[in-house]
Amino acid sequence: MHFIGWGLVVGALAGATVALFRLFIAHMLAWIQGIYAHPSWPSLAVVLVLGIVVSIIAAVLLRQEPNISGSGIPQVEGQLQGTMEFHWWGILWRKFVAGVLAIGSGLFLGREGPSIQLGAAIGQGVAAGRHESGSERRVLIAAGAAGGLAAAFNAPIAGVMFVLEEVYHNFSPLVWMSSLASAVAADYVSMRVFGLTPVLHITYAHSLPMNQYWHLVVLGIILGLLGLLYNATLLSLPRWYGHLPIPRVAQGVVPLLLIIPLGFWMPQVLGGGNGVILNLGGQIPVLSALCLLFVVRFVFSMMAYGSGLPGGIFLPILTLGAVLGALYGVAMVRLGLLPQQYVVNLMIFAMAGYFAGISKAPFTAILLITEMVGNLGHLLPLAVVSLVAYVTTDIFGGQPIYAALLNRMTVPESLSQLHHPVTFEVPVFAGSTLDMHQVRDFTWPTGSLLVEIRRGERRLVPQGAAMIRAGDTLVVMTDGSRQARVRAVIGGAAARPLTE
Known part of the structure; x- marks a missing residue:
């Protein structure tokens, strides 16, 4: 309480x-x-x-x-x-x-x-x-x-x-x-x-029938593959921006100036994407317009986020997913493989699938779209698309985008402090301070980096929530000049208690 x-x-x-x-x-x-x-x-x-x-x-x-x-x-x-x-x-x-x-x-x-x-x-x-x-x-x-x-x-x-x-x-x-x-x-x-109106209140008259569920599998695979492309592009942006003769803190001027001609050409597409999604829910454009919209949204969202300006990718991802769902639906209609009335359904489902493939958080994707759209009637198709997109991304080794971004922020900073890096191993004994202790709950010595937890034949990435157990071997990296002190601190926390 x-x-x-x-x-x-x-x-x-x-x-x-x-x-x-x-x-x-x-x-x-x-x-x-x-x-x-x-x-x-x-x-x-x-x-x-x-x-x-x-x-x-x-x-x-x-x-x-x-x-x-x-x-x-x-x-x-x-x-x-x-x-x-x-x-x-x-x-x-x-x-x-x-x-x-x-x-x-x-x-x-x-x-x-x-x-x-x-x-x-x-x-x-x-x-x-x-x-x-x-x-x-x-x-x-x-x-x-x-x-x-x-x-x-x-x-x-x-x-x-x-x-x-x-x-x-x-x-x-x-x-x-x-x-x-x-x-x-x-x-x-x-x-x-x-007010009470859902953020993305989109209505549709017909639920997707079971004999059309094969579209969810195909769409999920496409979204998973394009999610890999999204992550790879996003993670490469610092390298691309690094070629500009502009200080990192001032690189926001690039998207802020380049957005101006787009604003005069297509003012309705500006912003995070709420309006774009709602407009798609009201009237689906033709195939060529959807292709153009996807390219514009993808390029300018990458440009904006890569500059380092404060702003998220959550809503832009959902917008791109909606465009992809509409694009897939319109293409299937033109091929005679999908009735026109189900295009809006696929647009909604694709938002969850694209987000699940990029973030690898399928439960969040399902619940988020359900709450934002304000309809509980599409939980099963949302789950199918999200699961297929997640599995597709996972098969090809895709990382959750936020974990990958965090890794880019923290690991290089830790390693840059090591002039002569060395690694050593510390066994964890039962009853020690570290036994049944989460990684984040231990104050690791300054200048040290836990790089791996070995548990039998397994090699575990030491996330903050990872539980350290008796029998584990900790692989620690530090500078050669600090090795003795760091080993003493971590070794003491992993040693057998003196009462044994």
Whole structure:
């Protein structure tokens, strides 16, 4: 009951903050689309000045706090795993301001990642105010993250599931109930502001019949393969941007200026993608228009996220999935393999499948689309597409995108501190400090990196939630000059207790 109560407090604060975040973005985006809709030399001057000003402000904020870059979800994962640490207030206000400016400018960035980081920062702030530490602090951070996503999409159950499945990687009752309380409170606050209508309220007249379910398998395979392409492209973006003679914190000027001609050409496609999805639900374009829309959304979303500006990929992924579902459906109709009335169904299912293939979080994908669309009648087809896309990605060795992004952020930083890296092995004995201890719950010595857990013939990646057990062998990397001290600290924690 104690943490449920504080979960409600965190959720209410996160809900109010994210609702304000959504309002500012919506008003700024509507204003900028209005300017683009009436092209003239003055409007061109306005958007040019706006792009330069936003890029300067974002550069200053990113220089002050680099961890507001991107979606913020990898940073929250790293914080919960114990590999990253931030000052909550600095993250909160800078992410809010920079996120509103970047997303509100019309870039193809989502509000959900920043909302999760905003909620996590609020959870950390509440924990700091209560002088909480250790697992209690992490519970409140996780609860804040769940509340942030719930308020961003009015999807409380998906918010909880995403935190458990993708961010926290732990289904403990304490985390579950605290996150649920936070998500419910945040969703209530958000609904008081935005109303009861689901974020992506799309209606369709006919459920997909069982004899058409083979389309779900084919579509799931396509989405899984394209998810691999999405991840590979996204992870290569820092290398591509590295060729530009522009400091990293100022690279946001690239998408902010390149979006201007697109804005005058297609102002209706700007932003995270809510409007694009709803328009597709109302009227499906022809095949050539869908192909063009997919290419434009893919290229400009990659360009925006790769620049390091604050903004997420969650909603852009769902938008690309909707376009792919519509594209597949229209192609099947033209081939005479699908009745026209089921194209909207496939568009909805593809959003979940594409997200499941990229994030490898199928439960979140199913619940998220169910809550955002506001219809429980398509759980089975959503599950089929998500499962097939997940398996397809897994067969080809695809990583969850947020875990891969976190790995890019933390491992190079740890390794860069090692001038003469060496590895050594430490056996874990029964009853030792490390026995039945999660990786993130141990304070690893400065300059050390746990690179592997060997358990018999198995080789385990040491994620923060991984449990260390008696009989394990820990493979640790450190600098040669620190080896003796690091070995003494970790070896002591893994040794037999003196009472034996």
